[in-house]
Amino acid sequence: MAEFTKVTTVDKLPPGRGASVRIGATDVAVFNVGGVFHAIDGVCPHQGGLLGLGRLSGCVVKCPEHGMRFDVTTGTSPGAPPGGGLACKVFEVKVEGDDVMVSV
Numbered sequence: 001m002a003e004f005t006k007v008t009t010v011d012k013l014p015p016g017r018g019a020s021v022r023i024g025a026t027d028v029a030v031f032n033v034g035g036v037f038h039a040i041d042g043v044c045p046h047q048g049g050l051l052g053l054g055r056l057s058g059c060v061v062k063c064p065e066h067g068m069r070f071d072v073t074t075g076t077s078p079g080a081p082p083g084g085g086l087a088c089k090v091f092e093v094k095v096e097g098d099d100v101m102v103s104v
């Protein structure tokens with residue numbers, strides 16, 4: 001059974017914003033896309049940029065280091081061929097009351 005950890009609250013992460021958080025030793029990037037929360041691996045698979053600090057446009061975050069883009073709902077790179085390109089792990093998210101919780 002998945003174990004969820006509170007990472008933030010709904011009011012602290014408004015739509016269009018992201019945050020970089022840690023769950024144990026795991027860096028996680030959590031995003032609010034139009035009121036729906038998503039979480040992906042917080043470390044860019046290119047060279048380790050913190051994706052939670054990147055700019056979110058729609059459901060796509062731009063890595064603050066070299067600008068690679070990732071769809072935060074799928075972890076994939078928009079425009080990459082099927083099965084190609086770098087991708088991020090996607091984590092399960094749930095909201096309980098005001099708490100945003102992630103399972104890694």
Ligand code: FES
Nearest residue numbers: 044046047063066
């Ligand atoms: S570290 Fe993210 S694009 Fe290079």
